[in-house]
Amino acid sequence: MGDTDWSGVRERVESLRARPGHERRFGADLHGFTLAPALGDGDLADLEAWLGVELPADYRRFLTQVAAGGAGPDYGINTVRRIADGDGWRWHGDCGDLTDVARLGLPFLVERPFGELLDELDEREPRPEDFTDETAFKEATWSWQDRMWEIVAVPEFSQGAIYLVDEGCNRRYWLVVSGPAAGTVWYDSSCDWADMNPVENDAGEPMGFGEWYLDWLDSTERYLALWPNGGCGPIGPQPP
Structure with a gap:
């Protein structure tokens, strides 16, 4: 982890704009296969000094x-x-401001208590048959949903990680920068009453930033090769 060869990657990404059917790839309507300018070495040093942490090797080289x-x-x-x-x-x-810069130096929690808390809360979901008053049922449901957001909004939920990517519908990817899982990418589906989990490759191993990003690039190139005229290929997000 951290030894990704980034040579030619920018050119590969930007070339996708000219490929037929590129607009059908999920998210392309927002990012348009366009990349921001890279940081200079001085910019990176200033960024890390301001954050108070050294970023994972693959990400800093990206x-x-x-x-x-x-x-x-x-x-x-x-x-x-x-x-x-x-x-x-x-x-x-x-929601780029979800990254808690003040807590980036604290270790990301690998042993996570939040899934159990969410499971317990899920079992207490209000059911309409338990209420004789519709208003009381709605209020109980709102309170129940608010409690879920309280669980995942505590600072410890995402400390030591950078909010990396929005998948939509409050599903997100985070890059861990501190602690034993530093360098790995985690998928956040807390909106579905689930805790964060590491993104794994086909071998069942946690994926670092470089492997994860190049996996997206490779799959996008394959997708556009299969559907050269736009076709009827899938356009939704791919599973983590």
Whole structure:
């Protein structure tokens, strides 16, 4: 993990804009297979100094050799830029401010308690047959849903990780930067009452940023080769 060869990757991504059917790939309507400019070495040093952490090797080399963000899985990689007229940096994208910069140096929780809490809450879902009043049922349901969001909104849920990609419908990918899982990508489907889980390759091993990104690029190239005229291929997000 961390030894990805990024040579030629930017050119491969940008060439997809000219491929027939590219607009059918999920998320392409937002990122358009366009990449932001890469960071300079000085920019990277300043970013890491401001964050107080060293970013995973694959991701830091992606930032300087490929792009600061842009085209990628689903709606694309959130782009990191300096804060205009201010001190520091931020990630731009849908809910890009979910990254808790103040807690990036704390270890990401690998032994996670949130799945059990969500399971227990799921078992207490209000059922209409238990209520004689529709208003009371709706209020109980809202309270139950609010409790779910309280569980996943605690700082510990995503500490030590960067919010990387939006899949839509509150499903997300995170890049772990601190702790024993540093460098791996995790899938967040907490909106479906589930905890984060590491993204795994075909061998069942956790995927690092480089393997995960190139897997998307390879699959996109295969997709466009199979559907050269747009065709009727699948357009929804791929499973993690």
